Amino acid sequence: xxxxxxxxxxxxxxxxxxxxxxxxxxxxxxxxxxxxxxxxxxxxxxxxxxxxxxxxxxxxxxxxxxxxxxxxxxxxxxxxxxxxxxxxxxxxxxxxxxxxxxxxxxxxxxxxxxxxxxxxxxxxxxxxxxxxxxxxxxxxxxxxxxxxxxxxxxxxxxxxxxxxxxxxxxxxxxxxxxxxxxxxxxxxxxxxxxxxxxxxxxxxxxxxxxxxxxxxxxxxxxxxxxxxxxxxxxxxxxxxxxxxxxxxxxxxxxxxxxxxxxxxxxxxxxxxxxxxxxxxxxxxxxxxxxxxxxxxxxxxxxxxxxxxxxxxxxxxxxxxxxxxxxxxxxxxxxxxxxxxxxxxxxxxxxxxxxxxxxxxxxxxxxxxxxxxxxxxxxxxxxxxxxxxxxxxxxxxxxxxxxxxxxxxxxxxxxxxxxxxxxxxxxxxxxxxxxx
Amino acid sequence: xxxxxxxxxxxxxxxxxxxxxxxxxxxxxxxxxxxxxxxxxxxxxxxxxxxxxxxxxxxxxxxxxxxxxxxxxxxxxxxxxxxxxxxxxxxxxxxxxxxxxxxxxxxxxxxxxxxxxxxxxxxxxxxxxxxxxxxxxxxxxxxxxxxxxxxxxxxxxxxxxxxxxxxxxxxxxxxxxxxxxxxxxxxxxxxxxxxxxxxxxxxxxxxxxxxxxxxxxxxxxxxxxxxxxxxxxxxxxxxxxxxxxxxxxxxxxxxxxxxxxxxxxxxxxxxxxxxxxxxxxxxxxxxxxxxxxxxxxxxxxxxxxxxxxxxxxxxxxxxxxxxxxxxxxxxxxxxxxxxxxxxxxxxxxxxxxxxxxxxxxxxxxxxxxxxxxxxxxxxxxxxxxxxxxxxxxxxxxxxxxxxxxxxxxxxxxxxxxxxxxxxxxxxxxxxxxxx
Numbered sequence: 001x002x003x004x005x006x007x008x009x010x011x012x013x014x015x016x017x018x019x020x021x022x023x024x025x026x027x028x029x030x031x032x033x034x035x036x037x038x039x040x041x042x043x044x045x046x047x048x049x050x051x052x053x054x055x056x057x058x059x060x061x062x063x064x065x066x067x068x069x070x071x072x073x074x075x076x077x078x079x080x081x082x083x084x085x086x087x088x089x090x091x092x093x094x095x096x097x098x099x100x101x102x103x104x105x106x107x108x109x110x111x112x113x114x115x116x117x118x119x120x121x122x123x124x125x126x127x128x129x130x131x132x133x134x135x136x137x138x139x140x141x142x143x144x145x146x147x148x149x150x151x152x153x154x155x156x157x158x159x160x161x162x163x164x165x166x167x168x169x170x171x172x173x174x175x176x177x178x179x180x181x182x183x184x185x186x187x188x189x190x191x192x193x194x195x196x197x198x199x200x201x202x203x204x205x206x207x208x209x210x211x212x213x214x215x216x217x218x219x220x221x222x223x224x225x226x227x228x229x230x231x232x233x234x235x236x237x238x239x240x241x242x243x244x245x246x247x248x249x250x251x252x253x254x255x256x257x258x259x260x261x262x263x264x265x266x267x268x269x270x271x272x273x274x275x276x277x278x279x280x281x282x283x284x285x286x287x288x289x290x291x292x293x294x295x296x297x298x299x300x301x302x303x304x305x306x307x308x309x310x311x312x313x314x315x316x317x318x319x320x321x322x323x324x325x326x327x328x329x330x331x332x333x334x335x336x337x338x339x340x341x342x343x344x345x346x347x348x349x350x351x352x353x354x355x356x357x358x359x360x361x362x363x364x365x366x367x368x369x370x371x372x373x374x375x376x377x378x379x380x381x382x383x384x385x386x387x388x389x390x391x392x393x394x395x396x397x398x399x400x401x402x403x404x405x406x407x408x409x410x411x412x413x414x415x416x417x418x419x420x421x422x423x424x425x426x427x428x429x430x431x432x433x434x435x
Numbered sequence: 436x437x438x439x440x441x442x443x444x445x446x447x448x449x450x451x452x453x454x455x456x457x458x459x460x461x462x463x464x465x466x467x468x469x470x471x472x473x474x475x476x477x478x479x480x481x482x483x484x485x486x487x488x489x490x491x492x493x494x495x496x497x498x499x500x501x502x503x504x505x506x507x508x509x510x511x512x513x514x515x516x517x518x519x520x521x522x523x524x525x526x527x528x529x530x531x532x533x534x535x536x537x538x539x540x541x542x543x544x545x546x547x548x549x550x551x552x553x554x555x556x557x558x559x560x561x562x563x564x565x566x567x568x569x570x571x572x573x574x575x576x577x578x579x580x581x582x583x584x585x586x587x588x589x590x591x592x593x594x595x596x597x598x599x600x601x602x603x604x605x606x607x608x609x610x611x612x613x614x615x616x617x618x619x620x621x622x623x624x625x626x627x628x629x630x631x632x633x634x635x636x637x638x639x640x641x642x643x644x645x646x647x648x649x650x651x652x653x654x655x656x657x658x659x660x661x662x663x664x665x666x667x668x669x670x671x672x673x674x675x676x677x678x679x680x681x682x683x684x685x686x687x688x689x690x691x692x693x694x695x696x697x698x699x700x701x702x703x704x705x706x707x708x709x710x711x712x713x714x715x716x717x718x719x720x721x722x723x724x725x726x727x728x729x730x731x732x733x734x735x736x737x738x739x740x741x742x743x744x745x746x747x748x749x750x751x752x753x754x755x756x757x758x759x760x761x762x763x764x765x766x767x768x769x770x771x772x773x774x775x776x777x778x779x780x781x782x783x784x785x786x787x788x789x790x791x792x793x794x795x796x797x798x799x800x801x802x803x804x805x806x807x808x809x810x811x812x813x814x815x816x817x818x819x820x821x822x823x824x825x826x827x828x829x830x831x832x833x834x835x836x837x838x839x840x841x842x843x844x845x846x847x848x849x850x851x852x853x854x855x856x857x858x859x860x861x862x863x864x865x866x867x868x869x870x
Contacts, residue, residue: 001585002584002585002586002587004628040850040851040852041577041581041849041850041851042849042850042851042852058493058494058495058496059493059495059850059852060493060494060495060847060848060850061493063850063852064847065625065847065848065849065850067625067626067849068625068845068847068849071624071625074627077628079581079584079585080578080581080851081585097582097585098585131850131852132852135852142476143515146476146514146515147532149437149514150436150437150514150516150532150533151437152437189506190500190502190503190506191502192509193439193512391847393835393836393839393846393847394847396835397832397835400828400831400832400835401828404828410503411828412495412499412500412503412826412828412829413495413500414476414477414500414502414503415475415476415477415494415495415498415500415566416475416476416477416515417475417477417494417498417566417567417570
């Protein structure tokens with residue numbers, strides 16, 4: 001890889017997500033040459049992906065060019081590259097644009113969907129982990145409603161407008177709520193000639209309650225809110241397979257649905273080369289309380305990809321943006337200290353709370369000392385997410401969109417711009433229509 | 436197609452561009468059932484596509500959901516459909532979602548690229564006629580700069596950062612100017628470790644001057660502006676072929692460039708079924724001065740797809756958004772009058788002027804009684820385009836982006852979100868890089 005050689009130790013950071021970006025912002029490049037690699041040239045604000053999928057925000061508002069973040073910092077190099085392999089013995093990273101040796105390696109590669117080995121789901125369900133996934137989902141939802149107009153076959157129409165979301169964590173709950181708002185407030189005006197009562201939004205959760213990370217009370221509130229908005233929530237239900245538009249569950253139920261969205265599990269993601277290292281729960285690489293790999297020194301794992309095992313954190317830390325950001329900042333501090341010959345205390349996670357928004361004026365928030373529901377939680381949720389967005393322009397544009405949606409329910413982002421998702425070759429659609 | 440049958444005559448409108456949308460807004464649906472078909476579910480504001488391509492605006496700002504425009508109008512049906520064929524004898528339209536009979540047909544299908552039969556150009560050049568084209572171009576420009584970083588082979592690097600734009604009309608001039616601003620103001624901050632002096636922007640025009648529709652003086656001003664900004668303008672030059680990254684011109688010149696953008700010609704576009712009707716210049720269907728096809732009654736052609744032939748307009752009208760919008764409104768008036776048994780005067784084009792922007796504070800504008808250059812023309816250009824954008828939200832977001840760019844040159848839309856454009860399989864890139 002075309003990176004200048006200097007006398008400073010080289011840190012290679014894989015991934016410019018929450019952890020990688022915080023590290024890059026806070027590392028002192030007087031001490032290190034820093035190379036950041038990412039398969040995208042932008043950072044994605046994952047917590048708002050579901051709003052892109054449900055036509056509430058444009059993709060450009062929740063993504064931010066990595067190079068722009070790194071401006072004004074010398075001695076820090078970004079490369080748009082996919083890392084194929086890490087050779088821990090040779091301290092070398094192999095990518096699609098060449099190889100690179102490191103003195104220190106930081107793996108902040110995040111998580112991918114966990115289908116728990118279920119191939120039918122993996123092949124047929126739609127994921128929502130990236131901007132491209134979210135855009136595909138937006139096109140799929142809107143495209144299916146358009147298609148539903150073209151058929152007089154009720155079964156076919158129901159299949160097209162039946163949405164199944166698997167997983168009652170924050171992503172599933174927020175997406176179900178957002179699609180329900182689309183159904184209740186926007187689509188009836190856009191599609192006056194379609195009977196939208198037949199459109200169904202199903203949220204399936206294996207657990208006995210949604211948002212299992214939160215208190216029983218918040219779970220209950222979220223459940224009530226979703227049901228009031230028309231989402232059908234199926235608890236204690238496990239999806240077993242999904243093919244030919246049939247979702248089968250462990251209690252013998254079936255859903256005939258053209259769209260199934262998978263939000264039921266993620267697992268640590270990392271390049272080849274770590275398979276035989278010590279892996280914990282959810283395929284995460286085990287680290288000590290300084291975030292260093294137990295089986296390789298000078299290799300650090302941050303965010304979703306890593307799992308702390310220490311006396312303080314017996315079960316590791318949750319896979320959350322907050323953890324990743326704090327670990328990124330911690331890692332910068334640790335490396336800066338090390339260069340100055342100073343010690344750093346072990347990583348301590350400062351849990352600031354959990355929030356999920358369900359719809360307009362509806363959210364649940366559990367902060368350190370307070371629990372909120374309803375409109376107050378909703379405003380807190382919005383304020384926190386606006387603050388966390390990278391870039392002032394993004395904040396302004398998101399604020400406009402949200403205000404617009406609040407007052408008018410109508411921001412006009414309902415574009416199907418990925419035409420390859422349109423099922424032009426299905427055939428049956430054509431034969432079913434009435435001339 | 437699943438459209439209710441009523442006693443009202445049915446108007447089928449193909450295309451929701453400038454002409455189709457104005458027609459839909461102004462037609463009186465007490466008299467007609469109106470069905471609008473478009474291959475996208477959104478209207479595209481084509482004059483600003485080049486700003487999407489050059490990372491100045493997000494695609495959602497210059498596109499507008501068609502259904503949103505048609506809200507609150509009864510008896511008007513939009514269908515997301517591609518029209519394959521029109522049977523003028525049977526008065527029937529065939530689409531990918533079924534067939535539909537019409538009483539009156541309005542063809543407002545716009546234009547497609549005209550490669551004048553040159554296959555090497557058609558296959559290898561990038562077009563810029565749609566939102567998807569513009570996004571592809573954005574990804575290509577930014578992706579090539581990223582790739583250029585990875586090679587130490589100067590020839591390869593020059594090839595990647597050499598941009599050839601063919602066609603010195605408004606599209607080519609505006610795009611060349613926008614890419615020059617990207618090069619001069621934004622990329623040096625994003626890519627401090629790349630020598631951007633080697634990045635070239637070439638604008639090739641067959642004519643002896645750019646913007647040939649405008650006065651000599653404006654052409655000259657635009658040329659001076661482009662050259663000051665570092666664009667290399669090649670007049671009296673015709674591109675003959677483009678393959679294996681080599682652009683060959685009629686005067687024996689060659690450009691080695693990985694990117695060639697085609698803005699040198701468009702032609703009328705329409706579904707099958709019109710091939711054997713009377714076609715004029717640029718493949719446009721000939722109409723009388725009431726925009727009705729000469730060889731078929733109750734069939735009207737608006738905008739770029741049609742060519743008026745009358746005593747007033749011997750050479751037809753230019754292929755411009757202004758003409759299309761006025762024709763859409765005229766057609767609504769004519770059809771409304773007809774329903775009331777009233778006559779309508781022939782169509783008269785009210786030429787409000789031409790404008791092109793070259794860069795910050797640089798534009799040329801020729802209005803009815805005034806000609807402007809420089810900063811005043813630039814402000815007029817911005818005001819007019821903001822006004823013409825459909826949707827208040829779009830205007831606000833575009834205004835923010837433009838203001839932001841004006842003061843900071845830095846709006847943060849430089850995302851490569853079409854990863855399939857990344858040439859992962861080129862191979863040579865990998866072997867050229869230095870480890």
